[in-house]
Amino acid sequence: DAKTTQPPSMDCAEGRAANLPCNHSTISGNEYVYWYRQIHSQGPQYIIHGLKNNETNEMASLIITEDRKSSTLILPHATLRDTAVYYCIVRYPMDSNYQLIWGAGTKLIIKP
Amino acid sequence: ETGVTQSPTHLIKTRGQQVTLRCSSQSGHNTVSWYQQALGQGPQFIFQYYREEENGRGNFPPRFSGLQFPNYSSELNVNALELDDSALYLCASSLEAYTEAFFGQGTRLTVV
Numbered sequence: 001d002a003k004t005t006q007p008p009s010m011d012c013a014e015g016r017a018a019n020l021p022c023n024h025s026t027i028s029g030n031e032y033v034y035w036y037r038q039i040h041s042q043g044p045q046y047i048i049h050g051l052k053n054n055e056t057n058e059m060a061s062l063i064i065t066e067d068r069k070s071s072t073l074i075l076p077h078a079t080l081r082d083t084a085v086y087y088c089i090v091r092y093p094m095d096s097n098y099q100l101i102w103g104a105g106t107k108l109i110i111k112p
Numbered sequence: 113e114t115g116v117t118q119s120p121t122h123l124i125k126t127r128g129q130q131v132t133l134r135c136s137s138q139s140g141h142n143t144v145s146w147y148q149q150a151l152g153q154g155p156q157f158i159f160q161y162y163r164e165e166e167n168g169r170g171n172f173p174p175r176f177s178g179l180q181f182p183n184y185s186s187e188l189n190v191n192a193l194e195l196d197d198s199a200l201y202l203c204a205s206s207l208e209a210y211t212e213a214f215f216g217q218g219t220r221l222t223v224v
Binding site: 036087 | 116145147153154155156157160168170200202204210212213214215216217218
């Protein structure tokens with residue numbers, strides 16, 4: 001079972017900030033939060049990841065709450081090309097390995 | 113472009129047949145993971161290879177097997193194909209087992 005909960009869908013106006021929430025209330029201390037997105041029929045694209053501090057890169061910002069039980073991915077100026085399914089994933093250590101466990105994600109639709 | 117390439121892009125097989133899917137990882141990456149993605153669902157972890165050895169496996173039967181070669185490219189083999197094996201098969205490579213994964217475009221397998 002996925003260890004994260006996301007809304008199934010969201011809309012955002014083009015040019016506005018898109019804020020995508022994710023709950024991961026059972027996250028443990030050594031687990032990272034990863035965000036990927038998948039544009040229709042393509043392979044998932046890595047966006048950003050973090051442990052407990054807020055992170056920013058050229059694509060997005062990741063805000064993680066102090067208790068680490070939830071996070072928000074922020075796309076600062078959404079464009080039509082940002083329409084995709086966004087996955088929030090907690091990296092689950094399996095023995096010495098680190099598989100990704102995916103939920104159903106949030107379908108983000110950017111509207112002109 | 114992630115530098116991860118998969119072949120073939122599409123494939124149709126008959127139930128009971130065997131199939132081999134191939135993945136060329138990004139230069140310098142020693143870890144390859146394979147995922148199965150059914151329509152409308154998130155990817156499901158099949159297994160991971162690190163430096164030519166399987167070092168993690170998801171909940172898939174033994175008829176799903178793999179190989180990683182000295183150049184870190186990889187194969188996914190599926191024997192005795194079933195209709196439910198129809199899916200998008202994704203390969204992801206990473207610099208190390210615990211770093212972010214970069215995905216190829218996938219192989220769409222249809223079993224009839």
